[in-house]
Amino acid sequence: MDLPTRHKALLAPLRRAMRDFAEAPVRAALEGLFAPDARVRLCHPFGDRAGPEALYEAAYAPLLAAFPDLERRDYIVVAGPTPEGEDWVGCAGDYCGTFARPFLDIPPTGHLASFRFHEFYRFVEGRVVEMQAVWDLPELMMQANAWPLAPGLGADRRAPAPATQDGLAPGPYDPEASEASRAHVVAMLAAMIRHPAEGGPEVMELERYWHPRFTWYGPAGIGTARGVRGFRAFHQIPFLAAMPDRGRRPEGTTHHFFGDGPYAAVTGWPNMRQTLTGGGWLGLPPTGAEITLRSLDFWRMEDGLIRENWVLVDLLHLHDQIGVDVLARLRELNKARLGFDPQTGRALP
Numbered sequence: 001m002d003l004p005t006r007h008k009a010l011l012a013p014l015r016r017a018m019r020d021f022a023e024a025p026v027r028a029a030l031e032g033l034f035a036p037d038a039r040v041r042l043c044h045p046f047g048d049r050a051g052p053e054a055l056y057e058a059a060y061a062p063l064l065a066a067f068p069d070l071e072r073r074d075y076i077v078v079a080g081p082t083p084e085g086e087d088w089v090g091c092a093g094d095y096c097g098t099f100a101r102p103f104l105d106i107p108p109t110g111h112l113a114s115f116r117f118h119e120f121y122r123f124v125e126g127r128v129v130e131m132q133a134v135w136d137l138p139e140l141m142m143q144a145n146a147w148p149l150a151p152g153l154g155a156d157r158r159a160p161a162p163a164t165q166d167g168l169a170p171g172p173y174d175p176e177a178s179e180a181s182r183a184h185v186v187a188m189l190a191a192m193i194r195h196p197a198e199g200g201p202e203v204m205e206l207e208r209y210w211h212p213r214f215t216w217y218g219p220a221g222i223g224t225a226r227g228v229r230g231f232r233a234f235h236q237i238p239f240l241a242a243m244p245d246r247g248r249r250p251e252g253t254t255h256h257f258f259g260d261g262p263y264a265a266v267t268g269w270p271n272m273r274q275t276l277t278g279g280g281w282l283g284l285p286p287t288g289a290e291i292t293l294r295s296l297d298f299w300r301m302e303d304g305l306i307r308e309n310w311v312l313v314d315l316l317h318l319h320d321q322i323g324v325d326v327l328a329r330l331r332e333l334n335k336a337r338l339g340f341d342p343q344t345g346r347a348l349p
Contacts, residue, residue, distance in 0.1 A: 043314040134314050
């Protein structure tokens with residue numbers, strides 16, 4: 001068995017345990033898969049952890065308490081080596097179930113709710129030694145009618161599974177096709193960062209890389225965009241107006257690119273550094289602050305072009321860097337629903 005296929009097979013017991021989520025089997029699967037001192041890098045507010053026990057207690061225990069019938073549903077599972085010699089598996093999907101109790105003070109709906117995840121696992125000698133994960137917590141806030149910040153400019157809709165329904169790539173690994181997918185995405189991103197420093201939108205040559213019916217599935221708070229025009233109108237133009245030095249500040253950033261057949265993926269913690277010098281993006285003011293972004297992405301190729309792109313960004317971490325506590329704002333917004341002391345104005349425990 002080739003190494004990427006083996007790594008996906010090693011991850012399968014954890015995915016199965018999380019499909020019908022219960023504490024004992026999930027803990028056992030984590031202990032069997034992760035190195036005891038594995039580096040766990042989770043989205044805000046969970047932070048960095050070490051080892052499977054800390055991962056479960058910080059993230060999965062409170063999630064299961066809020067969703068007693070919790071399920072994990074993957075629609076992309078891809079793996080491959082990076083040019084630097086690391087071996088990664090990337091997964092995209094949804095956590096879902098009955099939202100019965102508060103989660104991070106997000107008020108429960110009592111109904112089926114879900115949110116996207118992108119999770120990446122680095123393997124060494126058959127064990128996970130590093131995990132990087134972004135959960136789309138704003139998506140859950142929006143389902144609870146509790147998003148406390150500006151609405152996204154893109155379409156507010158669920159990101160679907162790949163149109164070809166082949167995201168659960170079982171193997172065997174195809175090195176030639178996988179490298180072609182990875183190289184296409186890397187070339188596309190290299191061309192993209194030429195704008196605006198080196199010229200207008202034409203220098204990006206997006207039509208050379210993207211399918212005419214390309215869809216960009218952005219995170220909740222930004223939204224989904226269709227085609228080059230939609231991507232530029234609803235994401236890129238406001239993004240670059242706010243941070244025109246995008247791609248010009250690589251210090252302190254990392255990128256782990258790999259391909260798997262018609263798919264390519266990247267993770268990095270962080271993988272972008274830029275300066276918030278303009279206003280408007282996400283409703284943020286031009287603070288002049290230097291910020292970093294954690295963007296975990298998947299692409300699907302079709303006819304030699306990118307047809308679909310799934311993107312998650314740790315937006316709560318972004319806001320935290322400029323002094324905006326989204327969860328505190330959420331609690332203020334939802335005082336009446338959560339219950340609060342009229343004398344202090346604070347939510348009741």
